[in-house]
Amino acid sequence: MPPSGVRWASVAVLLVLLLASVSAEAPVPLTSFEASGDFDATANNVIRVGFSTVDNASVYEMHYASANFSSLAERDANLLENGFAGFPDAWVRVTTQVGDPAEDNFRTSELMRCWWTDGTTPSFDLATVPQSSNWTEANYTSSDATWVYPDLEGTPQVPPTSTAIVCDLPGVARGQEVWFGITPADENGIKVSEGLFVVSAITLAESARPGDIDMTPIKLWLAGIAAAVMLSLVVLRQVTRRRRDKAGPVMVLPALLMLALLTFYPVGYGIYISFTDQTASNYGDAEWVGLDNYEALNSDQYDYDGDGDPGFWRAFQFTLIWTFGCVFFHVVLGLSFALLLESGLIGKTAWRTVLLVPWAVPGYISTLMWMGMLNRYGVVNELLGTSIDFLAVDGWAKTSVIFVNIWLGFSFMTMTLSGGLQAIPRNIYEAAEVDGVRGWDRFRHLTLPMLMPTLVPVSMLGMIWTFNLFSVIYLLTGGGPDRFYGEPGVTDILVTFVFDIAFGPNGGLYGLAAAWSVVILVMLIAFSTVYLKITKGGEALGD
Amino acid sequence: MRRLATDLASRWYTPLGLLVSRWLLWVAIVQSALYVGLNAMRQELWQFPAVLSMLLVGAALSLRALTMRPPTRPQPQRYLEATVGSLLLAIGAVWGLWAQGGTDDGVLLVDLWFLVPPLLTGIYALVNVNLHRSWFMAEHDRDRSEAGLTEVRTKAPRILQVLKQVLMVHLAVFALLPPMWVMLLSLTPGNGLNFVGPSEWTFEHYRFHLGGENFWLWLRNSVLVSVGTTLLGLFIAFPAAYGFSRYRFKGRNVGLFAFLVVQMFPGALILVPYFLVMKGFGLLDSWIGLMLAYTVTALPLCVWMMKGFFDSIPKELEEAAIVDGCNQLQIFTRIMFPLSLPAVAVTSLFSFLAAWNEFLLALTFLSSDTKYTLPIGVTAVATGQSPQWGDFAAISILVSIPVVLLFIVFQRYLVDGMTAGSVKG
Numbered sequence: 021m022p023p024s025g026v027r028w029a030s031v032a033v034l035l036v037l038l039l040a041s042v043s044a045e046a047p048v049p050l051t052s053f054e055a056s057g058d059f060d061a062t063a064n065n066v067i068r069v070g071f072s073t074v075d076n077a078s079v080y081e082m083h084y085a086s087a088n089f090s091s092l093a094e095r096d097a098n099l100l101e102n103g104f105a106g107f108p109d110a111w112v113r114v115t116t117q118v119g120d121p122a123e124d125n126f127r128t129s130e131l132m133r134c135w136w137t138d139g140t141t142p143s144f145d146l147a148t149v150p151q152s153s154n155w156t157e158a159n160y161t162s163s164d165a166t167w168v169y170p171d172l173e174g175t176p177q178v179p180p181t182s183t184a185i186v187c188d189l190p191g192v193a194r195g196q197e198v199w200f201g202i203t204p205a206d207e208n209g210i211k212v213s214e215g216l217f218v219v220s221a222i223t224l225a226e227s228a229r230p231g232d233i234d235m236t237p238i239k240l241w242l243a244g245i246a247a248a249v250m251l252s253l254v255v256l257r258q259v260t261r262r263r264r265d266k267a268g269p270v271m272v273l274p275a276l277l278m279l280a281l282l283t284f285y286p287v288g289y290g291i292y293i294s295f296t297d298q299t300a301s302n303y304g305d306a307e308w309v310g311l312d313n314y315e316a317l318n319s320d321q322y323d324y325d326g327d328g329d330p331g332f333w334r335a336f337q338f339t340l341i342w343t344f345g346c347v348f349f350h351v352v353l354g355l356s357f358a359l360l361l362e363s364g365l366i367g368k369t370a371w372r373t374v375l376l377v378p379w380a381v382p383g384y385i386s387t388l389m390w391m392g393m394l395n396r397y398g399v400v401n402e403l404l405g406t407s408i409d410f411l412a413v414d415g416w417a418k419t420s421v422i423f424v425n426i427w428l429g430f431s432f433m434t435m436t437l438s439g440g441l442q443a444i445p446r447n448i449y450e451a452a453e454v455d456g457v458r459g460w461d462r463f464r465h466l467t468l469p470m471l472m473p474t475l476v477p478v479s480m481l482g483m484i485w486t487f488n489l490f491s492v493i494y495l496l497t498g499g500g501p502d503r504f505y506g507e508p509g510v511t512d513i514l515v516t517f518v519f520d521i522a523f524g525p526n527g528g529l530y531g532l533a534a535a536w537s538v539v540i541l542v543m544l545i546a547f548s549t550v551y552l553k554i555t556k557g558g559e560a561l562g563d
Numbered sequence: 564m565r566r567l568a569t570d571l572a573s574r575w576y577t578p579l580g581l582l583v584s585r586w587l588l589w590v591a592i593v594q595s596a597l598y599v600g601l602n603a604m605r606q607e608l609w610q611f612p613a614v615l616s617m618l619l620v621g622a623a624l625s626l627r628a629l630t631m632r633p634p635t636r637p638q639p640q641r642y643l644e645a646t647v648g649s650l651l652l653a654i655g656a657v658w659g660l661w662a663q664g665g666t667d668d669g670v671l672l673v674d675l676w677f678l679v680p681p682l683l684t685g686i687y688a689l690v691n692v693n694l695h696r697s698w699f700m701a702e703h704d705r706d707r708s709e710a711g712l713t714e715v716r717t718k719a720p721r722i723l724q725v726l727k728q729v730l731m732v733h734l735a736v737f738a739l740l741p742p743m744w745v746m747l748l749s750l751t752p753g754n755g756l757n758f759v760g761p762s763e764w765t766f767e768h769y770r771f772h773l774g775g776e777n778f779w780l781w782l783r784n785s786v787l788v789s790v791g792t793t794l795l796g797l798f799i800a801f802p803a804a805y806g807f808s809r810y811r812f813k814g815r816n817v818g819l820f821a822f823l824v825v826q827m828f829p830g831a832l833i834l835v836p837y838f839l840v841m842k843g844f845g846l847l848d849s850w851i852g853l854m855l856a857y858t859v860t861a862l863p864l865c866v867w868m869m870k871g872f873f874d875s876i877p878k879e880l881e882e883a884a885i886v887d888g889c890n891q892l893q894i895f896t897r898i899m900f901p902l903s904l905p906a907v908a909v910t911s912l913f914s915f916l917a918a919w920n921e922f923l924l925a926l927t928f929l930s931s932d933t934k935y936t937l938p939i940g941v942t943a944v945a946t947g948q949s950p951q952w953g954d955f956a957a958i959s960i961l962v963s964i965p966v967v968l969l970f971i972v973f974q975r976y977l978v979d980g981m982t983a984g985s986v987k988g
Contacts, residue, residue: 431738
């Protein structure tokens with residue numbers, strides 16, 4: 021079956037030809053300009069743009085927007101309103117010395133690829149451009165080596181003899197219509213052609229889809245599960261009086277097998293691949309690289325923005341703030357609310373049910389609700405009479421993700437601790453009342469020690485859960501603001517960043533991600549051990 | 564003896580009006596501090612410095628004076644402090660409202676919420692000024708003290724109860740604000756961020772989902788995966804828990820410990836190898852891969868919970884059955900299963916909810932939108948280039964209501980279940 025993208029083939033449309041003021045030199049129009057999003061079924065998030073060159077141009081500026089525009093001023097206004105459609109603007113340099121790292125002030129989108137031809141009648145069969153022999157791939161250079169993403173070069177360069185240029189522009193969301201405008205300019209940045217040519221294109225969701233997956237392994241698994249179920253029923257029937265004594269291990273076996281196959285094996289495998297250079301592209305033939313991945317965690321190799329900090333400690337620091345901040349407030353609020361609930365409150369059951377709601381609503385839904393409410397134009401700003409972009413400003417983004425997680429978690433803590441409070445025998449309080457112990461003293465020396473058996477495991481569980489909580493940060497900020505192409509952003513915690521390394525837009529570095537995971541696992545084990553030791557000591561003191 | 568008691572009582576007597584003032588002042592001081600924060604957020608911190616300092620200083624001054632022990636000698640200075648503090652509080656609050664009314668925003672609900680309680684606190688203290696005077700001036704009167712003490716004993720708990728109820732209302736607003744917002748948004752026409760009044764309500768978003776294809780597709784996938792997880796988990800955990808509970812064999816403790824330790828394994832961190840292993844098994848982008856992953860996640864808790872329950876069922880029942888010639892399958896189906904129905908129900912509920920709400924693995928494993936489960940589908944509606952907030956709100960309500968009802972009905976069991984494994988460790 022052909023990919024359904026073919027059915028939806030988006031036809032490149034020439035939209036606007038705008039000629040502004042007429043200068044002394046007659047404007048040289050681009051004779052041809054096309055864009056397409058479905059030139060290749062495997063192309064993901066890429067739009068291909070082809071255009072004919074004009075004389076005297078030394079650079080072609082390409083502008084993106086998420087809505088149509090007829091002038092750059094309109095485009096800029098649009099951007100302010102709607103945000104960027106994809107990656108920042110891009111440039112193609114025309115130079116006589118192709119391949120020379122020329123003086124270059126342009127920073128162009130990473131992952132952008134260009135091809136040029138000097139054939140007399142260039143054709144824009146966009147689907148076959150890179151394969152066809154008339155086309156040559158441009159060279160990529162940049163004078164600013166620190167900025168450039170590893171494996172990728174800088175601005176594409178084409179020779180002045182080229183008659184047409186085709187570029188793959190990355191960073192376009194699936195199914196999103198994007199407008200591109202092109203202006204040719206000379207060495208001084210003055211527009212050679214006054215014309216701004218704007219076309220639109222869509223990368224179709226279908227065009228980026230993998231084909232139908234192979235159903236055979238799935239059917240095999242289904243059959244395997246069914247067979248296992250039948251087999252165990254038969255085995256159980258066979259276990260009669262005589263064989264009963266030895267049946268224990270048999271009954272436990274399926275569960276242990278499953279655990280081994282789907283938990284311990286992946287963990288072991290993860291530790292193994294953390295010592296290899298496994299990536300998405302060399303899947304299956306990774307090589308043993310020893311401790312390279314571990315050394316790379318905090319090395320300059322991943323310092324993409326060139327500030328001397330690859331971000332490991334930044335992410336680690338925020339993980340600690342996030343974990344302890346959230347759990348501290350969970351415990352404090354949970355304990356206060358639980359004490360309030362258990363202090364002879366009228367309508368306790370009803371209030372309890374109300375406080376249950378934040379826990380009961382699925383976490384991802386609550387997070388998305390808060391995402392909407394914390395929007396720059398959302399309800400929170402309206403209620404408070406403020407105008408803060410809570411999820412896009414560094415300090416506020418950190419505060420917001422922690423606040424949202426406090427909202428998500430206080431409810432569970434309240435429920436658990438109010439259960440713990442109910443378990444404390446009444447007569448102890450009565451005895452304390454007779455002795456005149458009340459208020460803070462009663463809480464400190466009676467309630468708190470009696471609550472410890474609930475509080476300690478719950479708070480530890482809370483810390484492990486929070487440490488590993490992925491969805492809140494992923495959905496609210498995506499680790500941003502200030503995510504710099506592969507470095508942790510301001511609100512990235514270790515877990516969200518590992519996801520980015522493995523499955524993010526620049527991801528696929530499975531070996532590195534596994535190394536991060538192992539480091540985090542070690543941290544968690546160390547933390548749990550220490551915490552249990554300390555609090556066990558505290559418990560003994562409390563008694 | 565009686566005389567001594569009443570004498571002491573009058574010396575340690577704090578009238579009800581003062582107690583209430585104390586409680587209110589605590590509220591006022593918290594609210595004033597929060598109001599400073601709010602003004603900082605509005606970047607108007609220096610617009611009302613006088614207002615904010617009056618509120619804070621007033622509340623602090625009053626509270627300091629009022630929290631002293633009942634005076635034995637006249638304390639005119641403290642009396643002055645308390646009165647001036649209350650005045651500052653009341654004037655500050657009024658001034659704040661007036662100044663806020665002069666800004667572009669005008670007086671918002673939140674300003675009223677922050678400023679009216681300090682205002683009422685100040686007024687309440689000023690109304691009771693005579694009471695304050697006699698207390699601060701140590702004008703003890705035995706009869707009045709006795710009457711007052713009775714009043715404190717009978718009325719203070721009631722007033723405290725009222726304050727607690729007011730506090731609970733605020734907590735309820737805090738807890739219900741996002742759900743209420745989503746509820747209103749789901750009835751609002753269009754896909755914007757702000758809701759409208761009841762006169763314009765519409766059910767178009769619900770119709771969009773219930774009449775469309777995606778919702779039912781995602782629902783089907785989620786139900787398939789969740790029910791599959793529950794059944795498979797039960798089928799594997801039930802005999803395992805029984806084996807651990809009834810038999811002593813080599814490696815039993817190691818096995819039990821394994822089930823305990825696994826709960827500490829961070830799901831997100833075995834994600835990468837999990838993904839690769841599933842890829843190797845050919846189970847990516849299929850509901851059976853998700854089902855297996857969810858089952859193994861829920862398995863430890865199910866085993867521990869059911870083992871705990873089996874431990875409490877007397878062995879004699881099975882022994883009698885064995886004597887009657889039952890095989891193991893019959894023991895399970897005829898005796899253990901009916902007896903342990905509550906534990907089975909709770910573990911099933913737990914597995915079901917865990918699978919129903921899971922986000923990360925589904926996000927990683929699924930790549931085609933015909934396979935999406937509800938979490939991924941709902942997220943797709945609310946994120947992306949143009950979030951459809953109205954549609955998101957409606958689908959959120961549709962997905963959440965059954966889950967919330969389940970939680971409300973089974974809350975006690977869920978709380979116990981979530982902590983069961985860890986408490987035992």
